[in-house]
Amino acid sequence: MPDISDRNPDRPDPIMTTDGAVFWKGAEQHKLVVQKCGDCGAFRHPPRAMCPHCHSLDVVEHELSGTGSVISWVQPVHPPAIGFTEPPIVAVVELEHGIRLVSNVEGAEASDMRFGMAVKAAYAKTAGGKTVPIFVPDEGDD
């Protein structure tokens, strides 16, 4: 598995909103970045302007380890997903602090996929030259 997957050169670019940009900007640096409240320290995802616990607007960027587990996975077959040469494996990955993301698992066939399987972050290029986080099986060898 190369550092940056170019398996789907037509992968759609991320949609960058004012409140969500922190996540995608982190991906450009090959980091899995989520929000942490600057006051009470609570983690949150998807990104948003305000801490839902203490209502602080003070937010800091927090880099996750990148290791997690698959809590759900599917393979959209028909109609074909736009921007993918083969049906992708789409997964909900749970990371530390209970944070969950939708992403892809590459480097595994559908027949290899298991609920609870360990994965680690990798990165993929999009059609417009952006970078998004994906996951690969974590063999625990590093």
Place this chain on the structure above:
Amino acid sequence: MSATERQAAIVGIGQTEFSRNSGRSEQQLAAEAVLAAVRDAGLSPSDIDGMLTFTLDPSDEVDIMRNLGVKEIKYSQRLPQGGAASVTTLVHAKNAVESGMCDVMVIWRAMNERSNYRFGQPMVTIDPYAKSSTFVEWCLPFGAQTPATWEALSSGPYLHRYGVTSEDLGRVSVLMRKHAATNPAAWFYEKPITLEEHQASRWIVAPWLHLLDCCQESDGGVALVVTRMDKAKDLAQKPARIIGAEYAFLYNHEIISDFYQGDLTRLEVSERVTERLTRSAGIAPCETDVAMIYDNFTPQIMRQLEAFGFCGPGEAKDYIADGNMELNGKTPLSPNGGLMGEAYIHGMNNITEAVRQIRGTAANQVANLETAFCCSGVSAAILAQ
């Protein structure tokens, strides 16, 4: 006014034919459906003083008023959350007429969803002025671009935990098509399917959803008229009283792309609605005589059956296999064939079926019926004679 006189009731229902290409404008479908519902009630368009629909509907109150010659309204509202809002319309209509905000509420849904939009097709862009990104921003770059994909991803943990097989899901689809087969208004009238046909239908989203696990895409319009019992007693039809209607939405959840919070093997939002509805209606969903459950995809039937208390966690697959939801079972499921078998008018055609069941005029009429349950995940209502 006594509490009995003040209670809301559905007094009119109207619909166009259901098709894959209506051949006319969505505004026309809306106008036809609303006029049919108003006439069914024994009212005229000038009696309408409240108008209600939900997101994605292409027609506005302006259009309905212009077509029907409605002179003045004092309530209008457009609810969020797409098809999940179908039963939410009853929550708002009930409260609006019971509080006197308006007296005669029309609810409509009319779209050329098959010939114009194809909701089942992938999407990769959003309206740049959209007020909320929710599912699209976090899903589209990863190929999660269709309702079927979001649904399969959110249902997976439930299906996995309880060992629900594709055959189990297929039995839901077979049942819906069995009911549609004897409903002349259904798109799939006289077209039942077998479990083998379900299994042989192509994958839409592996490993959970075959083609026959998905509802149709349809063109058509449906409308309801809601008023209070003090007016209903003088109208043309036997009223379907809305004895309870409740809505809930929970922190950090989304409608179909619901992955970010809580135990994904449960529909916690529906459990909350069940608690409130049982209190307000005075009976539980499982005590009603027919169940109209929003069936965009087969796993939704199982998950809602459990969350609305028809059976315990993980029991839905056996509950269905044991025949409890057949027309002669404990609580028949969608005798019109539901959204899979009749048409996908975003849940509204399941409400019109509940009204027909209460009136005793349904194509597949349930015997000795007094109450009907309708739900769409975040909302549920109980109708009574």
